[in-house]
Amino acid sequence: MESYRNPVLVAAVVVPPAVCALLIPFRDNFDNANLALLLVVAIVAIAAFGVRPAGILAAVSSAVWFDFFLTPPYNSFEIRHRDDIETTILLVVIGAAVTEIAIWGRRQQARASRHRGYLDGVITTSQAVAAGGSTDELIDQVRAELIAVLGIDGAKFVASGKLSGAPVLNADGTVTRGGRVLRVERDGLPTNAEIELAVQHAGEVRGRFLLTAAARIARPDLEQRLVAVALADQVGAALTTHQTLHP
Incomplete structure (x- = not known):
């Protein structure tokens, strides 16, 4: 403009x-x-x-x-x-x-365009999962999608256990810290800690994305956060398939 x-x-x-x-x-x-x-x-x-x-x-x-x-x-x-x-x-x-x-x-119009972009990202990721390509490439792709969708500074994938006391982006799109729901639309995502986003499939956690929003205040709405959860679930499905095929 x-x-x-x-x-x-x-x-x-x-x-x-x-x-x-x-x-x-x-x-x-x-x-x-x-x-x-x-x-x-x-x-x-x-x-x-x-x-x-x-x-x-x-x-x-x-x-x-x-x-x-x-x-x-x-x-x-x-x-x-x-x-x-x-x-x-x-x-x-x-x-x-x-x-x-x-x-x-x-x-x-701008909102409709963003929604289309979110949908395209999920569809592209789903196609990559269906194609059975490299999980590393899929993780890199989802990392980029998460940064774009949430408006954050960075995201990395780890296969380690849950971090104690870290903020969590839950499956329902809420962000909690110590059991308390954070008002993301008003206050933004936490900037003083990495935010956990579980990568899971069929109720089993396969890893986590650690999201960073330290350099700027990001205020993704509920729909954007749900898209992020859906993208992480795609990685969970891919990791489950990979483990099934290559135990």
């Missing part, structure tokens, strides 16, 4: 007065409400980028220049008619509403 944020902000300042200036020759022949509709088009075009300050700025700028250029007395910020006052206020309200809708739509 940063790549187009500044140009959109500039457009929010420049476009409304330019549109109003172009409408000056028609202000005596058209109702002000119809002229305002053309300004609404400009506001919607700017708000569609999902940059909240730009959308609000475009709405306020449109209202101000609509008052100045298109409502009598012209070239003045005075408004004498009630209809013009209502139209000016509506321009601001519509601009703010459209901006929020655009932001919501972009967030939904």
